[in-house]
Amino acid sequence: MEPLLRVSDVSKRFKVRGGHVSAVDDVSFYVQAGDTVGIVGESGSGKSTLARLVLRLIEPDTGEVVFDGKNVAEARGAGLKELRRGMQMVFQDPYSSVNPRMPIGGNIGFPMKVQGFGKREIRDRTADLLDQVGLHPNHASYYPHQLSGGQLQRVNIARALTMEPKLVVCDEPLSALDKSIQAQVLNLLRDLRERLGLTYLFISHDLNVVEYFSDHVLVVYLGHVVESCPAKDLYREPLHPYTKVLLSAIPSVDPDTRTEAQALGGEPPSPLDPPSGCRFRTRCPLAMDICAREKPALREAATGHSVACHLFEERV
Numbered sequence: 001m002e003p004l005l006r007v008s009d010v011s012k013r014f015k016v017r018g019g020h021v022s023a024v025d026d027v028s029f030y031v032q033a034g035d036t037v038g039i040v041g042e043s044g045s046g047k048s049t050l051a052r053l054v055l056r057l058i059e060p061d062t063g064e065v066v067f068d069g070k071n072v073a074e075a076r077g078a079g080l081k082e083l084r085r086g087m088q089m090v091f092q093d094p095y096s097s098v099n100p101r102m103p104i105g106g107n108i109g110f111p112m113k114v115q116g117f118g119k120r121e122i123r124d125r126t127a128d129l130l131d132q133v134g135l136h137p138n139h140a141s142y143y144p145h146q147l148s149g150g151q152l153q154r155v156n157i158a159r160a161l162t163m164e165p166k167l168v169v170c171d172e173p174l175s176a177l178d179k180s181i182q183a184q185v186l187n188l189l190r191d192l193r194e195r196l197g198l199t200y201l202f203i204s205h206d207l208n209v210v211e212y213f214s215d216h217v218l219v220v221y222l223g224h225v226v227e228s229c230p231a232k233d234l235y236r237e238p239l240h241p242y243t244k245v246l247l248s249a250i251p252s253v254d255p256d257t258r259t260e261a262q263a264l265g266g267e268p269p270s271p272l273d274p275p276s277g278c279r280f281r282t283r284c285p286l287a288m289d290i291c292a293r294e295k296p297a298l299r300e301a302a303t304g305h306s307v308a309c310h311l312f313e314e315r316v
């Protein structure tokens with residue numbers, strides 16, 4: 001079955017003062033309809049850039065994005081409109097994506113208005129969406145500043161769902177919320193997935209959340225995918241040294257398996273001047289000579305489990 005989303009060899013560099021940042025470097029992955037693919041990595045690893053490339057908010061330098069059988073870069077006019085409807089995004093900051101001068105109802109109804117829906121249809125669908133995300137229909141008349149961050153993120157989720165998208169891209173949807181609210185919003189996203197059969201690209205810096213929420217996980221480091229595997233394999237058998245460090249930073253509840261959290265050694269390298277070869281080598285406890293010379297390719301080390309690390313390359 002052709003996946004809903006296929007990202008092939010996509011790269012994006014930004015020109016900045018003092019040179020270039022290669023934010024996303026030769027990234028490939030796919031998302032099957034109905035699945036959740038999680039992307040995890042520290043701040044600055046290129047996650048948001050990747051999301052923006054998928055949604056064609058920015059153009060890649062190389063590579064292609066195929067969504068629902070169509071090359072995203074070639075979409076024009078009505079085709080582009082349909083594509084935009086099919087992919088929606090929930091951003092980190094719940095305040096950044098609502099119009100503060102418009103009541104919640106207007107914010108949710110706006111995409112429908114643009115699509116030419118009637119007044120009554122918009123009102124009914126808005127009430128239904130508010131209900132779906134655990135808010136009250138009366139919230140339609142509130143203004144954004146009258147809602148909490150968690151409520152506003154529910155509004156953003158409702159708005160993302162108005163046009164019945166095939167793919168919802170969530171870019172750190174919990175990061176700006178209070179700890180106590182994060183689980184509620186995560187549960188809402190999970191319930192909606194079950195109820196509506198949603199497909200998510202779910203981005204987070206929190207490996208715990210990604211592992212819990214996703215079917216498949218991509219671990220990214222400075223614009224590279226370093227590991228790609230089913231979520232259940234991530235805990236059971238992490239392969240990349242970076243993934244192991246990320247996992248060890250999560251305290252285990254089981255005292256028998258609790259290990260000393262391994263801190264990431266060294267400074268994070270400057271994205272302006274990333275290390276040669278493997279970009280993780282300057283912080284890797286197992287770095288070898290070859291790691292400075294050659295960039296490790298992402299290779300399948302076990303069925304469905306790929307890793308980009310010289311430790312796992314077959315030597316001839």
Ligand SMILES: Nc1ncnc2c1ncn2[C@@H]1O[C@H](COP(=O)(O)OP(=O)(O)O)[C@@H](O)[C@H]1O
Pocket residue numbers: 014015016021022023041042043044045046047048049050271
């Ligand atoms: N518009 C831009 N111009 C210049 N540099 C950018 C731009 N967007 C992102 N970057 C750089 O690209 C890298 C990846 O950023 P980003 O995709 O936001 O990472 P993440 O979402 O994982 O934190 C960072 O080094 C960031 O500074």
Ligand SMILES: [Mg+2]
Pocket residue numbers: 047048049171172
């Ligand atoms: Mg980001």
